[in-house]
Structure formats: structure tokens, C-alpha cells
Amino acid sequence: MDRMKSAAAAPSKARYHHGDLRNALVEAAVELVATRGPEAFSLREAARALGVSPAAAYRHFEDKRALLAAVALDGLARLAAWMEKGIGKVASPPGSAARAAAVFVAVGDAYVEFAVRHPAHFRVMFGSWCDHPEPGEAGELAHAAAFPGRDPFQILIDVLDDLVRAGAITTAARSGGEVVAWAAVHGLAGLAIEGVLRLGPSERRQATQHVSRSVLLGLGCSPAVIASALAPLKADPGDLVPKRKG
Amino acid sequence: MDRMKSAAAAPSKARYHHGDLRNALVEAAVELVATRGPEAFSLREAARALGVSPAAAYRHFEDKRALLAAVALDGLARLAAWMEKGIGKVASPPGSAARAAAVFVAVGDAYVEFAVRHPAHFRVMFGSWCDHPEPGEAGELAHAAAFPGRDPFQILIDVLDDLVRAGAITTAARSGGEVVAWAAVHGLAGLAIEGVLRLGPSERRQATQHVSRSVLLGLGCSPAVIASALAPLKADPGDLVPKRKG
DNA sequence: CCACTATGTGAACGGTGTGCACATTGCCAA
DNA sequence: TTGGCAATGTGCACACCGTTCACATAGTGG
Numbered sequence: 001m002d003r004m005k006s007a008a009a010a011p012s013k014a015r016y017h018h019g020d021l022r023n024a025l026v027e028a029a030v031e032l033v034a035t036r037g038p039e040a041f042s043l044r045e046a047a048r049a050l051g052v053s054p055a056a057a058y059r060h061f062e063d064k065r066a067l068l069a070a071v072a073l074d075g076l077a078r079l080a081a082w083m084e085k086g087i088g089k090v091a092s093p094p095g096s097a098a099r100a101a102a103v104f105v106a107v108g109d110a111y112v113e114f115a116v117r118h119p120a121h122f123r124v125m126f127g128s129w130c131d132h133p134e135p136g137e138a139g140e141l142a143h144a145a146a147f148p149g150r151d152p153f154q155i156l157i158d159v160l161d162d163l164v165r166a167g168a169i170t171t172a173a174r175s176g177g178e179v180v181a182w183a184a185v186h187g188l189a190g191l192a193i194e195g196v197l198r199l200g201p202s203e204r205r206q207a208t209q210h211v212s213r214s215v216l217l218g219l220g221c222s223p224a225v226i227a228s229a230l231a232p233l234k235a236d237p238g239d240l241v242p243k244r245k246g
Numbered sequence: 247m248d249r250m251k252s253a254a255a256a257p258s259k260a261r262y263h264h265g266d267l268r269n270a271l272v273e274a275a276v277e278l279v280a281t282r283g284p285e286a287f288s289l290r291e292a293a294r295a296l297g298v299s300p301a302a303a304y305r306h307f308e309d310k311r312a313l314l315a316a317v318a319l320d321g322l323a324r325l326a327a328w329m330e331k332g333i334g335k336v337a338s339p340p341g342s343a344a345r346a347a348a349v350f351v352a353v354g355d356a357y358v359e360f361a362v363r364h365p366a367h368f369r370v371m372f373g374s375w376c377d378h379p380e381p382g383e384a385g386e387l388a389h390a391a392a393f394p395g396r397d398p399f400q401i402l403i404d405v406l407d408d409l410v411r412a413g414a415i416t417t418a419a420r421s422g423g424e425v426v427a428w429a430a431v432h433g434l435a436g437l438a439i440e441g442v443l444r445l446g447p448s449e450r451r452q453a454t455q456h457v458s459r460s461v462l463l464g465l466g467c468s469p470a471v472i473a474s475a476l477a478p479l480k481a482d483p484g485d486l487v488p489k490r491k492g
Numbered sequence: 493c494c495a496c497t498a499t500g501t502g503a504a505c506g507g508t509g510t511g512c513a514c515a516t517t518g519c520c521a522a
Numbered sequence: 523t524t525g526g527c528a529a530t531g532t533g534c535a536c537a538c539c540g541t542t543c544a545c546a547t548a549g550t551g552g
Contacts, residue, residue: 055501126442179457180457188429194372218461288509
């Protein structure tokens with residue numbers, strides 16, 4: 001009975017209308033960006049991969065940049081999910097200062113780890129491969145639609161709020177904490193990704209912990225609480241001597 | 247007597263041999279990158295600007311990427327000079343903990359300010375537009391040759407060493423400080439540049455100070471010393487609430 | 493059933509990175 | 523001084539790219 005006009009189901013036979021080309025394009029673009037890198041990504045290749053004419057893409061995206069913007073949004077959603085997953089692994093008792101700090105550490109670790117595992121995607125998200133929507137623009141709709149839960153920035157805000165609520169840091173110290181915390185992990189992620197700081201997996205984890213620890217200290221969190229949050233991976237950061245270049 | 251065969255002097259008449267095409271190409275590339283951005287930069291346009299055939303560039307650079315690598319090296323040198331200039335402005339008495347901390351702050355500020363004033367150049371330096379030389383490669387020679395003084399990373403190392411020497415931080419706390427400090431300012435620079443964190447000039451200066459303060463705290467520097475280092479621009483960081491996106 | 497709109501096609505334009513055979517030139521050896 | 527060689531620059535060609543436009547096709551509501 002179903003005459004399989006529902007599209008996306010059977011990409012086998014050459015139907016003139018693809019059915020869900022927009023999403024398929026984003027999907028193909030995500031994969032191509034991951035393999036070729038953002039600089040070598042080509043709209044034509046994405047179309048070719050779908051057996052579709054290059055011009056067809058322009059029915060769904062104004063630009064190559066617009067397609068990459070969709071890729072970036074997709075990445076943001078994946079990052080948010082990845083961060084939530086990291087939070088989910090924290091076992092400390094709810095409401096405690098130790099837990100709030102541990103969640104902070106987990107989120108930072110998730111951020112850096114995501115960047116390292118999906119460097120190309122990450123670069124599309126935070127490089128200037130697409131125009132980031134001005135706040136209050138129409139793009140906000142798509143943004144909101146892309147996130148069933150919280151977006152990454154909202155997660156960061158909530159994590160900081162929880163630090164205050166749990167008494168791990170003071171309200172005064174919290175002010176501006178978003179920028180400091182984000183900058184710290186973002187910078188580490190960037191340096192690791194671009195190959196300017198060559199860190200092996202364990203060195204990287206250690207660097208991330210080191211960065212989180214430093215930020216928490218800067219926020220006025222007590223060393224005891226920090227130590228408890230860093231407990232799962234306590235190791236001497238003594239061998240944190242990076243290779244140069246730059 | 248001088249028959250002006252010294253090249254670079256008179257680019258007016260159409261000589262078949264340019265004389266110093268390599269440097270001229272880098273120069274043109276630097277300017278083009280600054281105006282068009284790294285993604286829109288084209289080797290052909292650079293050649294065109296010099297009245298030279300595109301293929302000529304391949305006598306001096308293996309690749310478009312190799313040309314951009316030269317641009318990146320040039321940027322690194324400018325960044326180093328800019329940081330030194332920032333250090334030069336610090337007036338505190340030599341050897342004091344206050345001075346060491348002030349120098350640290352000045353260097354961080356110089357880093358972010360350079361990035362914001364030359365975003366395209368900065369992106370070439372730290373994005374993956376060119377291959378960063380493996381440590382111990384032949385490229386190290388060019389690297390060393392490009393820096394009459396210290397390179398940016400060496401400056402950071404020295405600044406941290408001075409913090410220890412001046413008694414502002416302990417040797418133990420210093421370990422891994424390069425990564426933390428670099429990541430913090432680099433992240434702030436990146437977020438500011440890519441337009442994900444929209445900060446006006448004064449907000450940005452404040453954010454930078456906030457980041458430096460946090461890193462110094464994390465390094466175990468005393469609040470009094472930090473306060474003295476931040477004295478020139480003390481202001482309530484209360485309005486540090488960034489616009490979202492991400 | 494018919495028109496309308498959404499979607500996909502094919503060809504074309506100008507631009508790009510890059511290789512190749514060839515032209516021109518500066519310079520060193522005889 | 524001269525002849526030849528290595529360095530440097532040219533012209534052309536190729537494949538690919540982003541983008542546009544007129545046209546083809548197909549699903550959908552009157």
C-alpha cells in the first residue's frame with residue numbers, strides 16, 4: 001500500500017526528486033568535512049556523493065557557506081549531547097560542592113575531547129567557515145530548533161550557576177566566569193587540534209585537568225573541593241612540557 | 247656606478263627577473279590575506295598584484311600552503327615584536343614580584359590585542375592553512391632565522407621563569423603553566439576573532455585582564471601581587487556577560 | 493484534471509591550484 | 523671576453539570549483 005513516497009527510505013532507485021535532499025546534503029557534508037577537512041570540502045563532491053547535480057544544492061542552501069553553517073549547527077548539537085553524556089558520568093552526591101566541581105571538570109574534558117575527536121567538525125563550528133547568526137536574527141529559530149535540550153553555552157552557564165548554588169564559589173567570583181572557563185578549554189582544544197601543541201592522549205587529559213584546576217582556583221574554589229573533583233585522574237602534572245613551535 | 251641590479255629597489259620597469267620575488271610574494275600575500283581573509287586568498291591574485299605569472303610563484307614555494315607558511319612565520323615574528331613592545335611598557339621595578347606579574351599580564355594583553363588587530367594573519371598562524379614544521383625538521387632553520395630575538399613561545403617561558411625567580415609563584419605551581427596560560431589567552435583570542443564572542447574593545451580588555459587574573463590565581467600568585475599588576479586598568483568586571491551563540 | 497509550485501538538470505562562465513615545455517637572464521669558468 | 527649552465531619567469535593546459543540560468547519533472551491543491 002505504501003508507495004514509498006516517504007523519501008529518505010529508498011535512495012536506491014533514481015527518483016527525480018530526492019525527497020530529503022537538505023538533510024542528506026548536511027549529512028554528506030559532515031562526512032566529507034571530516035575526511036577532507038573544511039578547506040578541501042567541496043559542494044560539488046557532496047552533490048556527487050548523493051548522485052545529484054551540484055545546482056540542486058542551491059534549492060536548499062543559499063551558499064556553500066550556508067551549507068557549512070548547517071554542518072556547524074549539527075556539530076553544536078553533537079557537542080551538547082557529548083557534554084551531557086560527560087555530566088551523566090559524574091557520580092558524586094547531588095547538590096554537593098564536590099559534585100558541582102566534578103561536573104565542571106567533566107564538561108571541560110568533554111569539550112576538549114570532542115574537539116580532538118572531531119577536529120574538522122570543531123573547526124567548522126568555531127572557525128569562520130560560515131557566518132555566525134547575529135543574536136536576535138532569524139537564524140535563532142533554526143538554532144532553537146536544533147537543540148532539544150540545552151545548547152553548549154547554556155550548559156556552561158548552568159554548570160557555573162550550580163557551582164555557586166553548591167557553595168563552591170561565590171557569586172562575585174562567578175561573574176565573567178563563562179568567558180574565562182570557555183576561553184581556557186577552547187584555547188587548549190584549538191592548540192591541540194591545529195597541531196601547534198603536540199600532546200598524546202594522556203598528556204592531553206592531564207593538560208585539560210590542569211586547565212580546569214586552574215580555572216576553578218581562579219574562581220575561588222577551595223583546593224580540597226578541586227582535589228575531590230579531580231580525584232578520578234590524579235597524576236603528577238610534572239611532565240607537562242609541551243613541544244614548541246610558536 | 248650602481249647599475250641597480252640589486253633588485254627590490256626599482257619594481258617599476260618590467261624586468262624579466264624580479265630580483266626578490268620570494269619576499270615580494272610573502273609581502274603581497276600578507277596584505278591580501280589581511281583584506282580578503284585566508285579562505286579567499288588566492289595565489290594567482292598575489293602573482294597578479296606583482297605583475298608576475300602565477301607559475302613563477304612555484305619557483306619559490308612548493309605550494310600555496312608553503313607560501314602561507316611563510317606568511318605564518320612572518321606573523322609569528324610580528325607577534326613576538328608586539329609582545330616585546332608590551333613588555334617594554336611595564337614600569338614596575340625590575341626583579342619585583344609585582345613587575346613579573348605585570349609583565350605576564352602585558353604579554354597576555356599583547357597576544358589578544360594582536361589577534362584582534364590582525365585576525366586574518368592570526369588565523370593563518372594558528373589555523374591549519376599550512377603545515378606546522380615537526381620539531382627537529384629542516385623548517386627549524388627558517389624558524390630560527392625568522393627570529394632575531396625570542397619567539398613568542400620562548401617569551402612565555404621566560405615570563406613564567408621570571409615569576410618564579412621573583413618569588414611570585416612556586417616552582418611546583420609553575421609546572422605546566424605554559425599550557426594553561428597559552429590556552430587561556432589563545433582561547434579568548436580565538437573566540438573574539440571568530441565572532442562567536444562579541445566583545446567591544448573595553449569589554450575585551452576587561453576579559454583579558456580577567457583571564458590573566460584567573461591564570462595567575464591558578465598559579466598560586468598572591469591576590470595582592472595580582473592586584474598591583476592589574477592596577478593600570480582596575481574596573482568592575484561585572485558587565486562581563488557575553489552574547490551567546492554556541 | 494489542470495495549473496502551480498517545489499525541486500532537480502545541464503550547460504555555461506569565470507576563477508582557482510598546479511604541471512609542463514619553453515624563454516630569458518645572471519653568473520661562473522675557460 | 524665569451525660560452526654555457528643553472529636560476530628564474532612565461533604561456534598554455536588541465537581538472538576542478540562556486541554559482542547562475544533556462545529548462546525539465548513531479549507532487550499538490552483548486
